[in-house]
Amino acid sequence: MTFGQKEDGTAVLGMIATSEAAFVVTQKAIYRVELADQIDPNRTNINIPNTQQLFSAAGADSDIVARTLLTTSELFTKSHFPDIKIRDRIVSISAEVMTELLAAEEILSQLEAAEKGQIEEIAASKDLTRLPAIPNIKTRSNTFIQKSEHALQAIYRLPAVFYESEMKAAGRWPDSLTEALTAKFGENDVMASFARQLAEFAHQVRNTRHCVEHHKPDQRIVARDFHFNLDGAIARPTIQVIHPKTPIDETDLARISHQKKCIGPENLRNCFCNKELSDSGTGSDADTLYFRAA
Template sequence: MNEKTIDKIRNAGGRMVIGTPDDQSNVTTLMPLGNILYAVKEKGIYAIKLADDIDPARTNPAIPHVQQRIVALGSDSPLVGQTLLTAKELFSDKILPNWFDCTQAILCSLEALKDLAAVCELKDSFTNAETKEIAGLDSQSASKGSLILPAIGDVDARCKTFFQKADHASRSLLDIVKLFYKKLHGIRGMADLIQYAKKQYGEGDSLVMYLESIAPTLRYVRDTRNCLEHPNPPAMQANISDFSLRPDGIIARPSIEVIAGREHYPAADISAVMTELSQTLPQIFEGALAYARRTSSQ
């Protein structure tokens, strides 16, 4: 039987140069997950789909293989190491039982990486905008007897996006933990998870103590997101301020205060909050992966 032209094209060997023109770094890891091959380079992560994955019926010979950069960070980035590469090492079907979905766990880690990368970008964008306004403060002139205060302008929107991404990363972590413990599908958040772990392993277990240590940070992220997206004053609200003049004459940086029911988080500089969370959340993610993996094997 004569081979069709499209079959000749699809069955033929070939080669592909992975990377965008601005990323000529080396490929350090390849990860097949589902019907997508992920290539981790030193400076970026790429999703690769073959023509047969796009057109499995082989109806269009013009369909090419495709690649797309999904994260502009690669193996050189500590963030990639704390999330995706840590997951790749911990979640191997060679060492975990066959009922555990290693592919889904790594995909959850990839989603968390995307969200945490966005968190870092949003933090950088905010702090850069703040620094620019502060630098121009000395050149601000009074207008008809009043002081012209600096302003970032879209502080509310920036905060909402930041905390959405931060909370998405937290949810990805919980989704991974649920893969280890099948009984956790009804668990809604960290408080429920801690109670479950206490019943399973006892108050003094290392996993319980770790979860209790990270819970306040994750609760702050969740409470702040809820207050930003679903305000219900006075019980649920986030009070956000751009640059402001204090009674003592000091110009205060943009700040956020959160009231979430019985929880009250005092006003804090937004740039400081974003900086701390962009550093702490990846550490929490990496540590929780290791604890969940270790505890599941006990």
């Protein structure tokens, strides 16, 4: 069994195994491998082969892949989590987060490429009456927001693997995680503090998604194609979130993820794997409870 296309000569860098399949990771892609015994446990058909299928066109070179699926494989090892059911759930959720974030990132990348193409086309035409155009800008913005919110929902399913009953008892997410951790470890615990910050960001993402799916006069998305500003300059496609609690000023749609604490894959991947938190050297009682030495 070989992996990769002819133009992708990268070697296999790692494998993340579950009871149902394995994820084989290269620099440029991820492949899902199923053994014949996993496809047909009772071996009713001896002709069924081992199979591989492209799972993601992004591999270890992607920061999203590194901070989601690869981070999971390093943290949730058999020595710390011998229960295969727990590891299967964690890997599955991590793969879902990764997939949604990559989809959101792809929307922005395609938008940037479309912007560049339109600008070059209009410049070459030398027609001063023409504005660059991306007619489906509202659909792109709505899909981007929905993918981002789907990733956020999956992120919150991770702590539910360990705190499901406590989170259900605490009420609706995203505040349920904060309340569950605060009740169990105290409000000064580093993970409880992180959960509060995460909940604040989650409310913004959730409210932005409500603007798409439950729009009202004071709760809606304004997506604009290329347009003239009052100073005569042509502005790139923009998005504005109108919401009474979590508004977002008009900003470039393709670059929205680069803004701190704003919706998008760059900030959501930080929610999944927060380098500042992991490098802080500050311990949490949650770590003591669940990350035991081998």
